[in-house]
Each structure stands twice: as structure tokens, then as C-alpha cells.
Amino acid sequence: MAEDEAIFDPTLKKKKKKKKTTFDIDAALAEGDAPESTTNGLEDNEAPPAQEDADDNADIDLDFTKQKKKKKKKPFSTDDLEAALTDIKDETGAGEGGGQDDEAIDDNFDLDFNKLKKKRKNKKNLDEIMAEVDDKTDDKENVDDNAITWTGSDRDYTYEELLNRAFEIMRDKNPDMAAGKKQKFVMRPPQVVKVGAKKTSFANFTEICKMLHRQPKHLLDFLLAELGTSGSVDGNNHLIIKGRFQQKQLENVLRRYIKEYVTCHTCKSPDTILQKDTRLFFLQCETCGSRCSVASIKSGFQAVTSKRAAIRAKTA
């Protein structure tokens, strides 16, 4: 390397080329994408080469303008990323606070609920959120890489890259847009109480329906179909379900309901309306305006679980 430098010293340009391990600048720019990112990283870390660059004469500067831009852009985007990350962290922190508020409210409503259980549930939610955040940052990194890969080169951009670029611009321009950030959806946990040995009461059923802006009947149909059981709403607006179910089991079903019938399938916004059109239900999003049909609720095959003798007695 030292020898090379000595040989090619007169024209610093060539030295540059040598670094890139390619033969001419065009090629370097065209196919040097992968190595470039590594060398960029290197130069970012090491002060000396960057300084050399600065000391170099103007024509080199001209030759490498595109590259320079890229170099400038790289730290920029990572800064952005970090900013976004902290934003998200703040948000999740806020989310936690919100959850605790909910807890407090719930405690007022129902003293039977032991706090430990709820704590655990909350934690889980938080973990999920964190996982999502991780996913998202990963995505963002990928997008950044993809978006710049072809900028300096002569090659044709791919569809994926263009798409990523479009999304990146969208996110940059409107940071609080739903497509860029996942809106969090704070749900109150279902209050589940055993009723005798064979029934379960879902105490805040109507309250949750109101929160989700859905007809109680729709949620009822879904719950009963999913749980493969029967049930009805009693005089106190509690849902009484046949069978024994735990809070977390109902939570799972509720989560699936929200995923399918509440959050927009396109932008994940919970601000949606469920409309019945002919025989199908459509989910109309108030945020992005998308409209899509959702699966109809079918309980499907139901096995006979009651005592056959009793059925025979009834039918006979």
C-alpha cells in the first residue's frame, strides 16, 4: 500500500482510485456501491483520510462531488435515525405512562383485580411495542441503504429502491404521518370474572365495544365464533360466556378482532368505520381513506359437546 501510494503520488486522483480497487472513476461510481459503504464508514471513523481529502486540490473535489454528497448524507441520515429512535422511545415511555393511568382507572372500577397481573400484561405490551420499534428501525436502516445505492451510479434503479425512496421522502416530509409511524392503540384489558364453575363474565364488554366504536353484536358474534361457545349480554351489560376463559385468552381473541375489524389494513390507523354492504363488511379508514372488505364471521363446524343423552331426551 505504501509503495502504491509512492508510485501514484503525483496524481492524488489515482490514489483515490487505488483505494477503491477499481480502474476508472465511472466504474468506481457504478459498481463501487458495496465497497463504498465500507470505505465511507472507514473514512468517517478515521480522521486522517478525510483531512487528506480536504487538503486535496479542487479538481479532485469536482470529481468526487457525488461521493462527497453521499458522505455528507450518510451521517445525516443516521442522525435522523437516532432522532427518530429517541422520539419513538419517548413515545413508548409515554405509552407506559398511559397504561398506568388506565390501571389506576381500572383499579377504581374493580378492586378484585390484583395489580400484579395487570403489571405483567402491561409489560408484555411494552415488549411488543419495543419489538415493533426494533423492527421499524431495522426497516429504516434498510431503506436508507437502499435509497442511496444508485444515486451516484449509472445503473438503472430497481423498483424496490424507488419504492423505498418514495417512502423515505414521505416519512421525511411528514414525520407524524401514519404510514411512517405506527399509531399506538391503547386498549383497556378485558375484565374477566368467573361465574360459577362453567361460565365466565366479561364485565367491561360494552365499554370495550364503545372504545372500539363497534356494535356489541359484532364483537359478540366474533368472540362466540372464535371461542366456539355460546353466551349473551346480561342486564348489567356484562357478557356471560359459557366455558372457562382467562383474561389473557380473551385478550388474544380481542387482539385478533382489532387486527381484523378495527385497525386499517393499509395504514393501521384505528380510526375506522365498519360498514355492511350487501353481504360483506367493509372497513373504511378515516385516516387514509382506504376501504377493504373484511372476513365475515362464521362459527363454522361446531362439535357436539353437551351430553348426548340430554340432546336425545330433548329431541325425543
Added chain:
Amino acid sequence: MSIQNLNTFDPFADASKGADDDVQDGLVHIRIQQRNGRKTLTTVQGLSSEYDLKKIVRACKKEFACNGTVIEHPEYGEVLQLQGDQRENICQWLTKAGLAKPDQLKVHGF
């Protein structure tokens, strides 16, 4: 030319997901039902009628060490019924045996 291209694309492929009214939607519904006490029942609805369900149930019974039966239903066709919560088992088994793709399995219940 363009018509030939269209042949490779089934315009109603995603409509089958949009659930209408019969079991021929390609999805295999795996459900769980509670029986008395802690006991549960797993039902598998929507397996293709090309398959020999009796053979499948025999294999499942052995594999999952549970009892099971095939029920003929007027609307839903032949339905597999297994004792206990076999949802995980049946999903894995169906995929492994190549009888259904993972995205065709629809697991219901808690």
C-alpha cells in the same frame, strides 16, 4: 398475447380469502371447543375432500396420542375431530405432511 398473460393470474384468487359462505375457500379452519371441565376438543374443517380423512385421523391419533374421529357434516363436509388442544400439533403435522400450506391454516380460539 395479453390474454395469455392473464391466464397465469387468477383474478379471484384473493376473493377466496374474503370469506363467503362455504368451506371450499381453501382455508383449513382449526378450532377449539371447551368441553366439561378442563377438557377440550379440536376440530379441523375444510380439508380437501381429495384426502382420505380416515387415514389422516388414524395417523393423527397415533402421532398426538389422542382419540379422534371423522364427522360427516351436511354443510361443512368431513370434519376432523380430535380430543384435547391439538391445534399446534395439527398445524405442524399438516404442514409437514404437505397437506396444507401454513397460510391456508386458520387457527381460531383463545
